[in-house]
Amino acid sequence: MNQSVLTDLQALICPLVVIVLGMIVLLLDLGTGDGPARRRLIYFVSLGGLVAAALLAVANTTIPNAGVGVTPLTHFGGGMVADRFGGLFCIVLCIIAGLAITMSDRYLEEKSLNSGEYYALILFSTSGAMLMALAYDLVNIFVGLEILSVALYILSGFARRERRSEESAVKYFLLGSFASGFLLYGMALIYGAVGIALKNTGLLQPTGTSFTNLGVIARTIQESAETGGAPITASPLFIAGVALLIVGLAFKAAIVPFHSYAPDVYEGAPTPVTAFMSAAAKVGAFAALIRVFGILLPADNASIAQAAVPFHAVLWGLAAATIVVGNVLAIRQTNIKRMLAYSSIAHAGYILVGVLASSVPGASQNAKDAVIYYLFTYTFMNLGAFAMVIWLGRDGGEYTSIADYAGLAKQQPLAAAAMAVFMLSLAGIPPAAGFLAKLYVFTSAVQAGLTGLAVLALVVSVIGVYYYLNIIVAMYFRDPVNDFSSVRAGGARAAALLSAAATLLFGFIPAGVFSPTIQRDQPTAQPILGAAEKSPLPPAVAVVSPQP
Amino acid sequence: MQNLPLLSLLIALPFITAVLIGLAPAKSARTIALLGSLATFLVSLPLLGVASIAPTRGGFAFEQNVPWLPNVHVSYHVGVDGAAALLVVLSTFLQVFAAAYSQETIKERVKEFYLFLMVLEGALIGAFSSLDLILFYVFFELSLVPVYFLIGIWGGKHRVAAGNKFFVYTVVGSLLMLVSIIALYLRAGTFDLLAIKQTLVSLPPTPTAMLMLFTGFALAFAVKTPLFPFHTWLPDAYAESPIACTVLLSGAMAKLGTYGFYRFCLFLFPEASQQAAPVMVTLAVVGIIYGALVAAVQRDVKRVLAYSSVSHLGFVVLGLFSFAANGQVVPQALTGALLQNINHGISTGALFLIVGIIETRRGTRRINELGGLWEQMPVFGRLFLLVTLSSIALPLTNGFVGEFLILLGAFQAYPLAAALATTGVIWSAVYMLWMFQRVMYGPVTNPATRRLRDLNGGEVALLVPFVVLIFVFGLFPTLFTRGLNLSPTEIASPASMTAAREAAPAPALAQGQP
Structure with a gap:
């Protein structure tokens, strides 16, 4: 018994360390005297703790992923799961929190914001996202999401003396609460559908688990299909539940049409918070999306797959819309934070392409790895770009207009070069890491039969090239309008340069555990770009029609 | 080694x-x-x-x-x-x-x-x-x-x-x-x-x-x-x-x-290239003629050369896809195309350097503001003329060898396309010589031209290697073609x-x- 508790705890070591770290930071904030020494202590304790948490999570990355054919290694009565997938997400989240904290030091000082609460909230929020990645029960996913979100609501209003920050917090809170409601309602409907199915088929509920447990749901789906009756995936309750679940998670990941809050919230929130939430909320939401869809819409069984067809179509449409809307609306932005907000929407679309591919057998493992790699590199390039905005600000203010950065290359060549690296990487130009991320995701998409979507995404991503270049045009091709001789620097510079180095480096060398191993197709004589591509629903078609 | x-x-x-x-x-x-x-x-x-x-x-x-x-x-x-x-x-x-x-x-x-x-x-x-x-x-x-x-x-x-x-x-x-x-x-x-x-x-x-x-x-x-x-x-x-x-x-x-x-x-994709060859050849020929005609009416020397590139590279594509269409019969189309690739690099590189020299001295690239440069810069004029002749594929220069081989090959694969492309050679003579005439000959229309000095030693050294290469490739093309003279099986078979x-x-x- 003790042994099992220990393994349970070890599986969840990463979020546990981060939560405890958050509490320690709060205590330090209360217990020690005021002043710069305390700020520095809290700063370094937080960073050190995150490094430790990330290192502890590495152990979990050797456990095979839960999925088809692999019984997941669950903990806490089946409510949590420890696998490679969750472990990698935890590490990415540690990096996000670490960079966000690193870039906050001078910013908080200049705005005279309380650093203890701030760091603790970032840590709590991070642990929430980690729980989402490790959860194996719908209820746990919801709890993780709320921990993530509530802390983010507070953080976005953290500069409470600024109107825009207040507005941002209120908008985020109101819309976020609605989204949580949708999510919870969806979970309740799925709970009901599973319960009915278990009762009808006379299957006994395994003791100690609930109808919201993903393992139970997976088994119920499987057995309801095998008993010959209508599979649970075809029941209206279940379909409505999944639909609402999509809405809730899509909101957190800022997927069109649930994205409209993002630009306002990103613009109004304190910049380090924007940086943090642009990555952390997405990572949490995508982890949950992949985990949940792998279970709820398994594509490896013909009769179940049929029921999944409409959802694949919906996700296809959402991904296409997100990529198009995010990229198109980003063009007209003159505010760099809003531009990055729309760009992050576009990137959510690319990631969603990978998520969609992950629900297709054969491409599933590749796609999951590709999505994780994408989020890993996205973290560096996106947080790096926000860190630049903080780095170049001063006297409690920031240059938020793109035109403000004119001539930066003449005054701060290093800063301009780092920003150019982020922009080229976000645009997917090799040899920056953003290119490999796109390559991996689109490779898995083509493999999953989503060639049409991959082509669309690639073509639309050219629009991205245009607006990212706008920033380079300003920095390098225009004459200076602002004086960048005295800038904020500090942790923001460290975070930006670190991110730039990582962005460049991971374009050249494999990124260790994060590098996906993309296997090729089975060497059959299937057409590469055959009929599957013309159909609007390639994955499902490929599944339903048995291979010759 | x-x-x-x-x-x-x-x-x-x-x-x-x-x-x-x-x-x-x-x-x-x-x-x-x-x-x-x-x-x-x-x-x-x-x-x-x-x-x-x-x-x-x-x-x-x-x-x-x-x-x-x-x-x-x-x-x-x-x-x-x-x-x-x-x-x-x-x-x-x-x-x-x-x-x-x-x-x-x-x-x-x-x-x-x-x-x-x-x-x-x-x-x-x-x-x-x-x-x-x-x-x-x-x-x-x-x-x-x-x-x-x-x-x-x-x-x-x-x-x-x-x-x-x-x-x-x-x-x-x-x-x-x-x-x-x-x-x-x-x-x-x-x-x-x-x-x-x-x-x-x-x-x-x-x-x-x-x-x-x-x-x-x-x-x-x-x-x-x-x-x-x-x-x-x-x-x-x-x-x-x-x-x-x-x-x-x-x-x-x-x-x-x-x-x-x-x-x-x-x-x-040798088969697909063969299938696509008619389209590619058509585009190449359109490009050859269109590029040449548009080059003729440009007012800026640099733009003349820019459009001439469209025309010249059309020849290369013509050669490549004539080869793709009928490579067994016309292997020389490939040799010509690959050689013309290099020739164009040499001639165009030299021409753009020449434009640079003109622009630095006179501060303009507009043809109608130039004129009569030869009087002031005879050495420059001679070098410019040689490069111009190479660009219009005069025999003995490098341009001739490449375009001749390409057209020879293309004639056997696509006679009509080759015939049309051949007019491109004439057009290139038209726009290049006309441009050369307006820039270098005639009376000095602008007093600024009077103050020009001829090339200094460094600038001559900059252009002479190009001229040497123009003749090396023009007179002894076989020096470099042995590696380019491939049959279809050699380039497309494992x-x-x-x-x-x-x-x-x-x-x-x-x-x-x-």
Whole structure:
């Protein structure tokens, strides 16, 4: 018994360390005297703790992923799961929190914001996202999401003396609460559908688990299909539940049409918070999306797959819309934070392409790895770009207009070069890491039969090239309008340069555990770009029609 | 000799030079760049042997194959055949003159200028010698970045618009190529060019799929070359970029497009290339005539040359696809096309340097503000005339050999297209000589011309090597054609790659074959 508790705890070591770290930071904030020494202590304790948490999570990355054919290694009565997938997400989240904290030091000082609460909230929020990645029960996913979100609501209003920050917090809170409601309602409907199915088929509920447990749901789906009756995936309750679940998670990941809050919230929130939430909320939401869809819409069984067809179509449409809307609306932005907000929407679309591919057998493992790699590199390039905005600000203010950065290359060549690296990487130009991320995701998409979507995404991503270049045009091709001789620097510079180095480096060398191993197709004589591509629903078609 | 990592050294040298420029004080940037370019050029000279003695017909020399991203079977696989070797040497040659020319003309942000110039050279050499699709794609795209900055920072009045157009346009093309590359990877399990070729031979996809894969590659190269109607970025980019960049852009980088057709389209998809040949040949001929006619009415010397490039590169594409259509009968079309690739680089590189000299002295490139330059600059006039004659393919110059071989081949495959293309030769005489006449002859209309001085020793040294090469290639073309004189089986059959395969067996291939 003790042994099992220990393994349970070890599986969840990463979020546990981060939560405890958050509490320690709060205590330090209360217990020690005021002043710069305390700020520095809290700063370094937080960073050190995150490094430790990330290192502890590495152990979990050797456990095979839960999925088809692999019984997941669950903990806490089946409510949590420890696998490679969750472990990698935890590490990415540690990096996000670490960079966000690193870039906050001078910013908080200049705005005279309380650093203890701030760091603790970032840590709590991070642990929430980690729980989402490790959860194996719908209820746990919801709890993780709320921990993530509530802390983010507070953080976005953290500069409470600024109107825009207040507005941002209120908008985020109101819309976020609605989204949580949708999510919870969806979970309740799925709970009901599973319960009915278990009762009808006379299957006994395994003791100690609930109808919201993903393992139970997976088994119920499987057995309801095998008993010959209508599979649970075809029941209206279940379909409505999944639909609402999509809405809730899509909101957190800022997927069109649930994205409209993002630009306002990103613009109004304190910049380090924007940086943090642009990555952390997405990572949490995508982890949950992949985990949940792998279970709820398994594509490896013909009769179940049929029921999944409409959802694949919906996700296809959402991904296409997100990529198009995010990229198109980003063009007209003159505010760099809003531009990055729309760009992050576009990137959510690319990631969603990978998520969609992950629900297709054969491409599933590749796609999951590709999505994780994408989020890993996205973290560096996106947080790096926000860190630049903080780095170049001063006297409690920031240059938020793109035109403000004119001539930066003449005054701060290093800063301009780092920003150019982020922009080229976000645009997917090799040899920056953003290119490999796109390559991996689109490779898995083509493999999953989503060639049409991959082509669309690639073509639309050219629009991205245009607006990212706008920033380079300003920095390098225009004459200076602002004086960048005295800038904020500090942790923001460290975070930006670190991110730039990582962005460049991971374009050249494999990124260790994060590098996906993309296997090729089975060497059959299937057409590469055959009929599957013309159909609007390639994955499902490929599944339903048995291979010759 | 064959086992020297010569290509890696060649790729690395420009990047090392770029790093040195970055670290050194701004004052020494010029010197370091010139020395680095010279060193790269000297190191590249052994590659000429690949073209002239053809030690590996249809295979690759100086091959090196090291895993790079083993997780997705991307390898650092480089090697050159005759065509690629000549293009690498052409790039390093032009780079020396681009760097030398810029010594006096680039005054501001000197350090960054040479840094970008060196990165561009490195990317070009890398792209010409890549035998891995991802490696090629990375260099292909990387080459855009320095050009973008070169145009955007040191370019003319409309530099920002020209740079953006250039960048976005070429990226669109190459993204479609990326889709084709991904599809090939999923079939072959590797990005290695030779292993992919083997898979395509042993497990051929449907003809439709082949054609789609071909189209992805062809669009990228059509934009890069550029082939009509994908040429609209070119006049602005050429006209707005600084001379050194235009020289590399037109002389070497545009060859990425024509070389890409040869290396990837003709090699991987010979059947699809054959199917697509009528379309490609039509576009090439339209480009030849259209480019020539538009060049004739330009008012800016640089734009005349820009449109002339559209016309001349149309000949190269005509040759390549005449060969693809009927290669057994007309192997000379390929030889001509590959040779013309180099010839165009030499002539156009020299012509753009000449425009640069005119512009620095007179402060304008507008034809109607020039005139009567010969009186003041007779030495310059003679050199300019020789290069002009080479550009219009006068016999004894390099241009003649290439265009003659191309037309000879094209006549047997597409008589009508060849006949129409031949008028392009006449048109090029029209626009080039007319431009030359208005710039160099006639009365001096502008008093500023009176103050011009003739070329100094350095400038003569800048142009004379080009003139020498024009005659070397014109009189002794066979010196370099042995490596280019390939039959269709040699460029498109895996049997010819035996040498290369034995040198470096593709790892993913072995496990893929049941």
